[in-house]
Amino acid sequence: METIPSEIFLEICSQLYVKDLYTLTLVCRSYRKVLWSKTISIQKIWTCSRVLSFDTYLPYPTLPPPKSMSEQEYVWFTMLADKCSICKTKIEKQELFVCRYWEFGRICCKECIEKKTINVPFVTIFLNTRKVQNSLPKDLLECMPYHERHVFNLGDERLYWADDLQSIQSKYYAFENEQQRDNWVKEKREEVKEFMNEAFKYKWQDQYKYFFPYAFMV
Ligand SMILES: [Zn+2]
Structure with missing residues (x-):
């Protein structure tokens, strides 16, 4: 890079497809430092590279990055990553759609999602009680993003990331009085609501990309 003026280098970068741009980040430390900034x-x-890499008939991902991700993280998450973020097992392209968990910002294989999350049956969440299974306070669960799914013969359930649950639990029980905790829960609940609304848009974007081609097959 020392021999290429930086404006020329950046101009070249903006003309590259995401795969090539990513490959460039692996060439040396200085490229990596610049390109991950x-x-x-x-x-x-x-952003230019993402748009340049769009499929002509079904461009993806067209939404701008979510608040929680940089453009690089977004490109990685939607266009480049093809391994489980936990066990690093390769995931086939057609499977990626179901393994991309926007709620957790992770790609997970079927085994890891079972190991790393706790599941709470939908029905227990809406019962008129203050606590759900494992004696978890219901308002604590409202402070965490979740993934909803349907399990054959069992019904709907919500998955919560187990490590997040631990850290949020320690915060929840650390307040000196109930008023402080209630205020924190209120804030957190709003934050999660906003986050989940945003995640929903990205999940919809994924579904559109995945199901749209099938519309022409029937
Ligand atoms: Zn895995």
Whole structure:
């Protein structure tokens, strides 16, 4: 990079497909440092690259990155990552759609999602009690993102990331009085609501990309 003026280097980068741009980040430390930066100019380069890499008939992902991700993280999560983020097992392209958990910001294989989450049956969440299974306070669960799914013969359930549950539990029980905790829960609940609404848009984007081609097959 020392021999290429930086503006030329960046101009070249903005003309590359995401796979090539990513490969460039692996070439040397200085390329990596520049291309993983969160500055607006570098974010724009990745946006250009993402748009350039769009499939003509079914461009994806067309939404801008979610609040919780940089453009690079977004490109990685939607266009490049093909392994389980926990066990690193390769996931087939057609399976990625069901393994991309926007609620947890992770790609997980079927085994790891079972190991790393706790499941709470839908019905227990809506019972008129203050606590759900495992004596978890219901308002504590409202402070965490969740993935909803239907299990054959068992009904609907919500999955919560187990490590998040641990950290949020320790915070929940650390308050000195109930008023403080209630205020925190209120804030957190709003935060999660906003996050889940956003995640829903990205899940919808994935579903559209996945199911749209099938519309022409029937
Ligand atoms: Zn895995």
